[in-house]
Amino acid sequence: MPVKSGSEYIERINQNLPDVWIGGERVQGPISEHKAFKGLMATQAAMYDMQHDSESQSAMVYSSPVTGHPVGLSYKQPKTKKDLVLRRQMMQSWANCHHGFLGRSPDYMNTAIMAFSAAAGVLKEKYPQYAANLKRYYEYCQENDITLSHVFIQPRAGRVTTFLRTFEEPETARVVEKNKDGIVVRGAFLLDTQGATSDEILVFPPPFSLSVDEESPYAFAFAVPSNLKGISYVCRESFVGGESSYNYPLSSRFEEMDTLVLFKDVTVPWDRVFVYGDENMASRLMEESHFHTHTGIQIMCKNIAKTEFLLGTIEMMVDACGLDNHDHIIEKVTEMIVAVETLKAFQLAAENGASIDRWGSMLPNKKPLLAANVYFQKMYPRLIEIIQLIGASNLMLILDEQDFNSEISDQLNQYLKSIDVDAKKSVQLSRLAWELSVSSFGGRQAVYERFFFGNASIVNKRLYNEYEDSRHKYVDRIKTFLS
Numbered sequence: 001m002p003v004k005s006g007s008e009y010i011e012r013i014n015q016n017l018p019d020v021w022i023g024g025e026r027v028q029g030p031i032s033e034h035k036a037f038k039g040l041m042a043t044q045a046a047m048y049d050m051q052h053d054s055e056s057q058s059a060m061v062y063s064s065p066v067t068g069h070p071v072g073l074s075y076k077q078p079k080t081k082k083d084l085v086l087r088r089q090m091m092q093s094w095a096n097c098h099h100g101f102l103g104r105s106p107d108y109m110n111t112a113i114m115a116f117s118a119a120a121g122v123l124k125e126k127y128p129q130y131a132a133n134l135k136r137y138y139e140y141c142q143e144n145d146i147t148l149s150h151v152f153i154q155p156r157a158g159r160v161t162t163f164l165r166t167f168e169e170p171e172t173a174r175v176v177e178k179n180k181d182g183i184v185v186r187g188a189f190l191l192d193t194q195g196a197t198s199d200e201i202l203v204f205p206p207p208f209s210l211s212v213d214e215e216s217p218y219a220f221a222f223a224v225p226s227n228l229k230g231i232s233y234v235c236r237e238s239f240v241g242g243e244s245s246y247n248y249p250l251s252s253r254f255e256e257m258d259t260l261v262l263f264k265d266v267t268v269p270w271d272r273v274f275v276y277g278d279e280n281m282a283s284r285l286m287e288e289s290h291f292h293t294h295t296g297i298q299i300m301c302k303n304i305a306k307t308e309f310l311l312g313t314i315e316m317m318v319d320a321c322g323l324d325n326h327d328h329i330i331e332k333v334t335e336m337i338v339a340v341e342t343l344k345a346f347q348l349a350a351e352n353g354a355s356i357d358r359w360g361s362m363l364p365n366k367k368p369l370l371a372a373n374v375y376f377q378k379m380y381p382r383l384i385e386i387i388q389l390i391g392a393s394n395l396m397l398i399l400d401e402q403d404f405n406s407e408i409s410d411q412l413n414q415y416l417k418s419i420d421v422d423a424k425k426s427v428q429l430s431r432l433a434w435e436l437s438v439s440s441f442g443g444r445q446a447v448y449e450r451f452f453f454g455n456a457s458i459v460n461k462r463l464y465n466e467y468e469d470s471r472h473k474y475v476d477r478i479k480t481f482l483s
């Protein structure tokens, strides 16, 4: 089966009928018609349509090594620098479509499953069946253009009980039974962004080293259809303000729902198990797949699109208010320009410094990517602060589109116009800046950028550890200098 279209994506999700809860009620009927998911799914459908559009298709797909059908380029294992460039261009096209607001656009997990599968050799000697499962699953995802979500984290209760060992019945997610059909999993995971709008879910929590047994019930990785019996998705409050793209330019289109996923004794079939029982193997697969490096390129595409979007917005705000001759305004806009250029430079450095790893993948240079993760986590809140500092009271001028159809519209048109911008367009720009920097949608984006790849300590440590050789090299240089 070749790449899917937008309507195929929507049809498949609607037929899937996973157990989704929102506001204490189970979602009934087609997910794509529900106000919490409608805009997001329309955006993602447009992205999938780019795989069929005659103008964009050639940049979005490649020929499947298995069937020869066109399949998504973000599934492709990069083996040359040219592959890296083509993959990056494809992912940048999708990122430009959602302007960086979809952290978990499908190319993220397409890349992840490619990375895990390429490193299946880690499992091969000890667990050849799991290695084969992983390879087969990657092929299945690629050939069927599966939309995949993931969970790597558990709620705090699960983590605390592993530390304290206080409860007889630990909350930590675990395998409670093994039988001829598969492993039976009980527990909770978070945050499954897009869990309700994906075909399947990949579950791969870090093992907690709780078990001294050889076979740890806490070490597992698997992927299953999102509608498998016993799985429930509990949505947070929706941040979609409404359907109007004038009133809610961002949340009406890009509100990715985050869910808590509950596994109530779910039987995961053996052919979908990638790791079971071996904590060391679970850690090795995560580490040696270079998951963080491969997905790092997709993340950079998102961050570049998002920062360019912020820069365009702030430039319009500055022009509309005639602020471009103030030094401190220029300084703030320049901060955004530096952010865009820095991200692009990191991206190219990672690509140019790529080398072949032991799996035959052209692996981007980790250092600039990990540095970019640290940089953007700190920079994004500052970029949003700049929108607030320049936007000021305009961020509160979020009149409704309907106000311009009311009997007071003449006065609004008179008093709310800006330089070269009529009142209605000026309020529209205010609403965009408000959604970015004040709304619950904007707040969630900021929290996302701070945590989606781990908390700041973890993100810093990844770079610090990767830099060990360089750190020692520079110490030696100083020693030589001092002597």
Ligand SMILES: Cc1cc2nc3c(=O)[nH]c(=O)nc-3n(C[C@H](O)[C@H](O)[C@H](O)COP(=O)(O)OP(=O)(O)OC[C@H]3O[C@@H](n4cnc5c(N)ncnc54)[C@H](O)[C@@H]3O)c2cc1C
Residues within 6 Å of the ligand: 104, 150, 151, 152, 153, 190, 191, 192, 193, 194, 258, 444, 447, 448, 451, 452, 453, 454, 455, 456, 457
């Ligand atoms: C909007 C959003 C969407 C996400 N989507 C997904 C997804 O789809 N799939 C997925 O797997 N993950 C996702 N994540 C990431 C994941 O859910 C966690 O948020 C992330 O890993 C951070 O974990 P945490 O929230 O438990 O915070 P923690 O890591 O617990 O951090 C909270 C605070 O405690 C501090 N802290 C924690 N431990 C220590 C310690 N040992 N010593 C000192 N300080 C400590 C941290 O520094 C931080 O300040 C998402 C996150 C967000 C915010």
